[in-house]
Each structure stands twice: as C-alpha cells, then as structure tokens.
Amino acid sequence: MSEDVSINRRHAMAGLGLLSAAAALPSLAKAQGPAPKRGGAMRIAIADFATSDSLDPTLAETQFSQNLQWQLRNNLVEVGPGGKLIPELAESWEGSNEARTWVFKLRRGVTFHDGKPFTASDVVHSFNIHRKEGSKSQTKPILNQITSIKAEGPHTAIFELVDGNVGFPALTSAVGLYILKEGDTDFNKGMGTGGYILEQFQPGIKAVVRRNPGYWKSGHANFDSVELICMKDATARANALITGQIDAYNAVDTRTVNLLQRSSAIRINRVKSKAHFSFPMMIDQGPFASNDVRLAMKFAIDRDDIVKRVLGGFGAPGNDHPLSSAYAFYDGTIPQRSYDPDKARFHLDKAGAANLRVQLHVSETPFTGATDAAVLFKGHAAKAGITIDVVKEPEDGYWSSVWNKRPLCTSRWSGRINEDVLFTLGYTADGTKAGWNETRLNDERLNKLVAEARKEFDEGKRRQLYGEVQRIVHGQGGSNIFAFADFLDAVSSKVTHGELSGDWMLDGCRASERWWFS
C-alpha cells in the first residue's frame, strides 16, 4: 500500500491537486489515542428511519439505512474526518486526458461475506445499477457524466467521462455508490465487503449485524455485534441511553442537551456540519427579481437570534452562501452579513419597493423549528418595514408541492460531497434543469466558474475560482442562508472514538466500524 501512495504523491506533485488529499493519509490506522479494543454488543438508536427502508442502493436513504449500508458495504473512496478522502476499496486513482479518464487501482485480497474475491467487475455492476435505463436512482444525475466503465483485469476499473471532472474520485464516496457483488440484485440480503454481516433486518424496527471475521480493514469494525434500533421519540432515545438500554443515539433534542450533560455517564458529541437552513427566493419571481429586494431580505434577518432560539445555540450563523468551514474551499474572508434594518430599508428604497409584502411558505418538513424560524424572521423584518405573511403548509408532500415551486419558502440542505456537486446542483443552469436550483440563479459568470473549477487540477486556482463563486452567491444570489446546524449525538462514556467526521451524524454514519468500547 505504501508503494501505491508514493506513486500517488508523485502524481500529486505533478499537478493532480485532488489526489493530495488521499495521498496525505499514508495508512488507515488512526494516529490519535489508544489502539481500538475488540468486543461488546453495540446498540445505537436512530431517529430517522422508515418502514420502507431497504438495502436497495438506488433508493433514497434514511440515516438508518445509511448506517446499515456502511456496516455491510464499502465504497471505492471513504470520506474521513475533516472531509479528507481515504482510499477504501480503491487503493489509488489517477486522472488523465484533462480529467476525463479515471483509472482506479483496486484493493487486492478483499472478499465478500460469502468468500467471493472482490474484483473490477463488481465495481462495474455496482455503478451500472444506477445508470441503467429507467433507473429511479437519485445518484443517476451525478453519474450521467460517465460514458463508460470498464474492468481492465481484475484489479483496475476505468471510468470515461463526458467532460473533465477533477472531483470525480470524491463522487465515488457518495451515499448509494456501495460496491455490490457482481450480478447481485437481491439487495436486502446485505451482501458486501463491509465489516459486519447482516443477521436480521426489520425495516422500521431494527437491524442486527455481527462482526465479519475476515474484514480487510485493520482496527475497524470492533464490536462483536451492532444493533440499530428505530426510535422516533426524542425522549424515548434519551431515556433509553440514561437507563443503559442503548449506548448511543443521534439527533439530540437541543432543548434537553443541558440536562443530559449533567450525567457523567453520557457524553454529547457536537460536530460542525455542512447542513444549512435557508429561505430561498426565486430570482425570476415578482419582487425578488431585484437584487436590492434580495439584499433587503438578507439584511432583515437576525441570524444570531434564530441560531440562539431555534437551534438552542448549537449552530452557526450562515452568510448567504452554502459553504461552511467543513468544506475545503470555504472562503472565510467574505464579511459576515448581519442584521441591519437600516440597510434593509435603504435597499428597499433603492428598489422602489418600500412597504414590501411577501408570503413565506413553511412547514416542519425541512427542519424541526422551521415554523419558529419563519415567525422570528417575520418579527425581524417588520423592523425594516417588510411585511412577511407566514403561510403554514402541510408537512406531507412539502418537497414536491411547495419547495422549488413557491417564490419564497423554507429549505434545508444536507452536505454535499464537494463544492462542485453543491454548486452545480444548487446554483447553476444545469441545476435548474435537474430540479435542484431552488433560487433559479442563472449567472453566466458563475456557470463558467463552476465548469472551469471542475477541470482545474491546481488547488490554489480552484480555491480562487470557488472563492469568486461564493462571492457571487453571497452578493447576488437568492439564497437567504441564515444558519448552519451542528450535529449532536449522545453516547455512553463507555464508547471511545477518534476524531469525528462531520459529513453525517454518528461519525459520518460509520460509527459502527470506527468506534469501540473502552
């Protein structure tokens, strides 16, 4: 493995900017803390689940199925703490032909749970499940850029793309792109190369897995068994942890964090995340066509107040662009926009839109407390002379009938793998076609910058390009991004772990394989 890494590093020096992230991690072993200990039965309660959960990778996933998938299966590339890419089933990768051709060298000596060796044809199968005609996979739009995938011998997979994309290796870490056994379509059997083997799966109730004795990652998958338990009620999760019926749970209720922290047997894991909350304005609709009106709306919201009162302080104010410090190319030099009713009035006058009156559509579907946030915003904006009518929408069907349909609504974005995916989906003309660009932003310069950054191997130049993209969204976009939420998990003090990942709750949904009992 060290040989491959040194090869990688040479290429990175030669200009393959993104590879340096992977190459910088010379081995999978965690440097910090004592060595992981084996054993014990881990029990984790998960708040987000559905009776419709399945192990079909093409279906949208709840946190429950995502945790389960990563117990059973691996990706080509894994996202580690700090958003770093870690080689998983791919040992190394290399882009050429202006980042149009990607060659992945695959790990040798890895076997599936039934003993079949892992090869390149498994990779081809796993990607083609999403790409095939009539696929309902949400990953399909991302994979549309692939023109062909082929296996060259058992340990090399070659991807050809329509257009150059230096972020392509990062995409293979996506939720859904798990490596399945060639020809496997009976997904609920849970066959994979992961650290645990499926014993029992009752959607909407629980899943039980036991350790895979032949797991290829050393120091990972330390528990003898892991039980994932579906628990919708926040109080039930807290009670179960307090009374020792479980060892960890996700989505701690911010209102009761302080009470939980009093117990020495419980630890709260607070991680900065990429998840953000927003009141998107459609820039081609009504008053929002004027950038001054958009700016007025952005100055008329008291972000700190919402972070304090809706998120209980467990979050950070947003700055009207979708990047947080959890992203590599976050630009911290953009001045933080803050509540300023006078400036809001100034922009309203400039737009000739004094006494602006708008409807804000909201439901609790995007995030808990969305209605509270909207009502707080109404109060803040009133001081700037803006009247906001808060329209309460049904929770069911919110994403299909309100979001991306109303000129001003409430939205939540969980993190995306990298800047390219986030900006392409959410902020470009292509994103509008794909149904993700909620503000209809269509800025020529931005479209060009995002396309350029996609092909730029030099990290410094990419930083510059994405810096400008952030400034455009911050200055002219329709996104009123007021807060980033922290992830809050509660764990028993018996549980130990290394540095936590912030891409999903519970250590990037990989707590089962990364944690151990002390």
Next chain:
Amino acid sequence: MGSVAELLAKRLVFGIATLWVISLLVFSAVNLLPGDLADAILGQGATPEAVAAFRAELGLDQPVASRYLNWVADILHGDLGRSLANDRPISELVAGRLANTVRLAILAAFIAIPAGVGLGILATVYRDRPFDRATTTASLIAISFPEFFTAYILVALFSVTLGWLPAVAIETRGGGWQQALREIALPALTLALAVVGYVLRMTRAAIVNVMAAPYIEMAQLKGASPLRIVTRHALPNALSPIINVVIINLAYLVVGVVVVEVVFVYPGLGQLLVDSVSKRDIPVVQACCIIFAATYVLLNLLADILSVLSNPRLRRPRQQV
C-alpha cells in the same frame, strides 16, 4: 338460540359491508392527500425523471379506479398484496406487528378489566363513602391525562428514578420471556391506566342505575349485606352495559395505541400505519385499516351476542309475549 344465530348472520353481513365502505373511504382519502409514494420516498431529490420511473415501476401511473379494483380482486383471493415502498409481502409486514399489538392489548386488558370492574363494584358497595369518592376522582384523573404524559411519568418513576423496569420495549435479544414481560410492563400499565377509569365509572354507573329498582329495596329489606346485594342482585342486571364498555375498550386497546407505541418504541401496528400514511404506501394503509375496522366489527358483534346471552329477556324475546 335461533335468534342469536340470526343476529350473528345479520351482523356478519353488515360487518363485511362496513369493511368494504371503509376500504373505499380509506383508499380515496389517501389519494386525496398531496403527493404520492414516489414523491414521499424520493423527497427533495424527486427529479421528474426519477419520479416517472418510480411511478411506472409501481403502477402508480394507472388510473385510481383500476388500482382499487386490482386491490379488491387480490383481497378476494386472500392476498393482502405487497408493500409499494419496500416490496415485502404485506402479510409478512403486518403479522409480526399485529401479534405485538394484540399481546400488548391482552396484557393491558388483564390489568385493566378486573381492576376496573372490581373497583367499580366496590365503589357501589361503599357508595358516597370516602373509598367511592377516592376511586372516582382517581379514575377521572387517569382518564384526563393524555397517554404520553402518563407514559413519561411512569418512565421517570419506574425506569429513571427507581431503575426497576426498562424505559423502552426494544425486544432485547436473548432475554427470555421474563425480560419480554419486563419490557412490555410499562406500556401495558400506561394503556391500562387509560382504560381502567372508563370501565370503573361505567360499572359503577350501570350498577347504581339498577340499585334504584324495587327488587333491590326488597333485598335490602330482607337484610342482605351490601356486597351481596350488589353482586347477586344488581350486577347480573347491569351486565349488558358493562360488557359493552369493556369490549369497546378492548377495541381501543388494539387500535388506539399509536402514542404508547411511539413513546415506548414498541413495534406494533399503529406505528406501521402512521409510517405508511406518511409514505402514501396505500396497500399497507388499507391492510392496517381493514384489520383495525375488522377488530371493531368483530368485538361489537361479540358485545351484542354477550349482551343477548346475559339477558334472558333478549334471549327469548318471543316467549315473553
């Protein structure tokens, strides 16, 4: 007994008709809700292409009427169908959940019904005395508290403070039946508390009603003890309304447990129904509703039969003329 058989037959026919109407109502109600399964499952990522592929695969692109008729045809062949959402057979999804719900209901009934009827009888025996006042007031409090509140109080007391019973019923593996009983104890107690008050008050009211009758005065004049008057003279004549309230509450124990199931993380039918409605998984919603409705229809039928059997006047109506 001929009239009982006739009643039974008539009620069965009505029952089946009721179930059919309910299936029609549920089907159209779920279809009136905004969004369908494809929207619900794909969520924010519902691109038009993915939604279309999903609908075609599930047959959601067919007209509502033909989907309903297909469903009825399957039911008549004894096939509950498959869940749209995860393609598992509904019978398999529902069977385990139904068993859990019924187990919980039976345990709650074992606590609530003897306690409710017994305390109700004692309350009439000691009518207008402190015991009567205390039980009726307590029952009123138990009825008035919402179930989730009762549940949290019980958890705070028995699990968190005293540590006697588990806080959630998650079917700990390898615990045996004692562990299973310990886990189900608090949910059953919560449900029992919700029901015991009704049974107590109805029992008391029914007996008190009869106590004004002349033959009770006769018994009192004979010098019978208050307990004997209530159990031998009043209770048999008050049985019919008591049976009715007991059975209606039994039905409630089966269909009204959603909140208790959520608070105690108990995998019963109520939680499945809520999940399925929010996912617009119509076949599962239909199956759950039919099971709930059938529970009511059958238990009502049972209540009628038992009422008739407990009342000689109803048992032999013609001979009385």
